[in-house]
Amino acid sequence: MSNQKTGKILLITLVASLGGFLFGFDMAVISGVLPLVQKQFALSASQEGWFVSSALVGCIIGVAISGELSDRLGRKKPLILTAVLFVASAIGCALFPNLSGVIAFRVLGGIGIGIASNVVPLYISEIAPAQIRGRLVTYYQFALTLGILVAYLSNAALLNGVSKPALNPSVLSHLFNQEIWRGMLGIGVFPAVLFLLGLLLIPESPRWLIQKGKIDAAKLIIAKITGQTSAEINTDQSVSENNSPKSSYKELFAPSMRKALLIGILLPLFSQFSGINAIIYYGPRILGNAGVSLSNSLISQVIFGVANMVFTLFAIWKVDSWGRRPLYLYGTAGAAISLILTGICFYFNATSGIGLLICVLAFLACFACSIGPLKFVVASEIFPGAIRGRALAISIMVMWVADTIVGQLTPILLNEIGSAGTFWFFAFFCIVAFIAVYKLLPETKGKSLEQIEKDWKTDTDKDVFFH
Template structure:
């Protein structure tokens, strides 16, 4: 008899350890909004240099994402995460002791490279390790850790803002980085990656250690074996198979949509936005930023609860609608505040609207896009497909971070937010007509539907599985 409590704890450990990569991601996003005003003051840098301090991290993440197709396929998801943590520690040390803007930009690229690796490997690892009934919740836990990281960074920034010590804002990242490296070292490798590399016995052991039902583990393993019968893999499969090209295209569109909601500008430039809303002191701006972080964490718990019960598609439709309306209202409020024509409460309404926008994002596009992108790619093309979609995420993120201040100065504050509002409304239509519902369906069933040519929005319909073949009972040890 297998100890169910032990297995539950083992699954939870895997989920939390992999999600620590999300914590680093969130910490890095959050800290720069607090550090940037002090770096700007100390080094007297221009608007464009400020944008590059924000966006060079995304440049590095793009390079890390591009390299993932090779790294994850050959090293595996676990070792990719391990190296991502080590590289992040190097980048963080470089930023902490940077002597000028050029050194800072270089090590921001290094930090970004590691984030690009982790943002690819962590959701992929979680999707391949999780049972179909809790897969969405597990990957949403990764997003929860991102939001917790953002909140912790905002709190840390607020504390160090009292003295203007932006170097310590970077230095505190080393603590969770070391915890991530140590945690990942003891995690097992993905059974799907093991099977794709020919390590069938070890793949069986890992599956049996993760699943309470041995028959379910047996059935899942047989589906994995069947999915490996596809002859081509990676880019060769992309060239040869139009159905795989469809799933790659869907992943690219989903990540583009996630970024062009405009929500990350509320993270990167939160103090700037609150300054426009009429809050002039650093402490007022940082307090508003902390409120945004608290809302982000709270709303992500909603996403975790609904990912496997309500589903991915309803969350996206509601989230994009909330963000579209919220962005329009935020632009309108800032227009009146900046014109000096608004009562004082408009400033507080702007903060409240920002929080509503963040809640809409945290319960929808933030976790659900990562969930879907890790689910819709076939096993033989999963590394390539997710590398493409993750690269799109960081390219879009970089464009967003590098153009926000320029857009404000070019087309105006209200028009900038209205532009994002229009994007969100368009994304509702894309979700309705193209995005599948994948809750409660095995990765192999989704793959079978995709490869049979079903419409993208129908690939999440359950597919009949083969009868399970009993496996010899083993336990994997981390």
């Protein structure tokens, strides 16, 4: 494939990945917003919890409808809906006068996040050539980490008075001087509008068009992306496989697909039970104990945000050369060792030296280059085309439910078994993840989505993937 055609695919991927950027930004920006909102409105504990979790409620709604939307309407239309929801949420949160209205718009933004968390990796996996599919889907995770970092940076900038110079328009003065938290939320309108405009220029997924029998339209898109002529494009396999009468959730419970469903459930579950939330929770304290001078907790979040983003680049570099299995196995093993050592540091009160910081950064490296991005890469590859959108929605729903459970469980663990025990608890799940991945996860690098589906269906007993 020529560099020009590769450039076109990369541009399409970057536009779609803006959905991941907005996902990360919207979820992380709340860290700077919450203290200001709590102070201004004197929120009770329950009100504070509802303000934070309102977006999560929207996420669950968004994921619940995303599978049906993407399988019925295509991949592009739900993404456009996502962009519209992001724009509306940013504007509403910035301008709506009362807190109830702001929370309602947070729910709208959460619905957008839920849809994006499913449809973006789905779309990228279907538009990407097999030989670089893992790398392109990992751009989504990279964009997510970049969104988190930008949210931390913009929060820190606004809180440190970057916007303090005289702003004549009363609306701008209100957003960036009087109620800075509104500016933090409202600034998300800029990437959201860019996302919306970019989506108007990218094509529909050709694989979805093939599933719907729109062969000529699919061939036209493939030709523009790859440079092939219409005669060179073979859609016979896709048509024969994807026009199967089976197109319901029942297909996932067929004997040939049960392992795929189990993998699709376990990977996002392990992602949340790896301990990433505990690490982020302890971030400011860990850095402080390690002797790093911090002016406030937002700076520590920026440091961890940079580390998370940089280490994700390694996954982009190696996911298509090393493959999914080796990267995941190395990552889970490294994460388990890092968490065990972190727990040992806490157990022996060795929290004032550089050793603890190294353990934490080692864990972040292992998570960001394997456990974090690969749940999206693998889940977007392993399900049959006719139900890929709905199946991936199940996988992403597990991620959000597990995220909620871990969020509630972590403070309990810290109180009941202490810091060391908490990190060892998460290390145990990383060990379980290593064993499960070793036993179950197939190698899918370099294979077309149609070939992966065929491998599941033609041989349920032999490990055809492990050749």
